[in-house]
Amino acid sequence: MSRIGLVLARSAVVAAFLAAWEVLPRIGAVNARLLPPLSTTAAMLVDILGRPATTGDLLTTIGEILVAFALAVPVGAAIGMLVAENDYAGRVLKPLFFFVLSIPKSIFLPLMILALGIGFWQKVAFGIFSTIFILIMGATAAVESVRADHLLVARACGAGRLQTVARVYVPSMLPVLLETLRIAMIFNFTGVILAEMYASRTGIGHLIANWGEDFMMPQLYASVLLVALLAIACNETIRWLETRLSAWRA
């Protein structure tokens, strides 16, 4: 199938979904109080984005997400590479990281509130906690994706330590690292929003939880739409980088 055909088909699915969203509540097929039409939701989205209070909450959330990511990525990557490069540390720690990775992080939320309160840094801490084990495992996998024969070629060419890192390690690891970043960002995003919904005075997650409890459906749907678009934009940016930087792949 052609690329254009695929894009058209995909657009048709989205258009059908949006049309159903608009039409079904209007003809009474679904309760309009439970699902306000798309146009009402879109108008509300424009409205709440015009309110300084809402944009403030949005910026708080974005701030928490970015700070959490900026702290989690270097720390997680460093731990991951250490684990991958040090055979002993790897054998001791790797199974443990796998155990922790499998635990749903949300069960630690009450604990973190007791320890850190419900402010900005608690959200950041929970974002980091939700993300860091994925980063560790991803960085480990990235190092392990470096092929021994490639390192041998570099050595045979007389490459020094720095040259080997720059010319073999980095390009070998890049695809796995970017993939890891993308998935880590999804978990980071989820963690921060969840923490806000659970207990907070600020943030878009806090608004979503409140609007839901107060049955303010247009506001609720508008904020859901907003967060969804934000998350997709984030994800696609990293994916775009991935394809750009790995043009050499089949």
Add this chain to the structure above:
Amino acid sequence: MASVTALRERGSVEVQDVSHVYAGPGGEVPALAGISLAVAPGRFVVVVGPSGCGKSSLLMMMAGLRRPMAGTVLCDGRPILDPDPDRVGVVFQDASLFPWLTAADNVEFPLAIRRLPREERRRRAAEMLRLVGLEGFDGRYPHELSGGMKQRVSIARGLVQDPPVLLMDEPFAALDEQTRMTMGQELLRIWSQTKKTVVFVTHSLTEAVYLADEVLVMSPRPGRIIDRIEVALARPRTYEMMASDAFGRLRDRIWRQIRSAA
């Protein structure tokens, strides 16, 4: 064997009483036991032996990629302790090209490590790609090349720094038989054009006889050299020679040596 002074020439390789032991899970495993050999400049020497006899290890030691526990490896009469791409080029079993680099960039890689100016790198890479019959494939990525073409790029990379010695570790083992035949002929053409000293490791007896001036036969672990066979077949070698009695006798002799040592 050539005289000692002859071996001091550029392109000579000399292995003196090399032994090696590996630390395995069940204790120490003797890998190489007292290997000595000498290769005169410009000769094509093939090392054959059963799997695990240490022939690849021996080659890695000649490349300076591994240090023997005892003994010395000399190239141009000077010891090889670390990789020295000016003296020794290496071609690995699976081509080992970097998938994120084009064919030309792969060939340039050793020059880039040496920080040569870009223009000279381009020129020499293009020259090498022409030598191995890949003119016009500069911009292709490895995944766009066949197995034989990848190995050609790998040979070009091994030769790009113009080292007097080329070491080849089972370079055609992963290729199908037809490609393998073609690559053998191509390698002999490149060798006769460049006049390199070649040490070539394989477990194919036919390949050994077809390519070599001299075949060294190794025993199973711990690897020792159990036979040296001069291959007096005329050059250039042809496909028809493989059916000749002389070819068959040489191959039989190698086979008998390997079997008797097993």
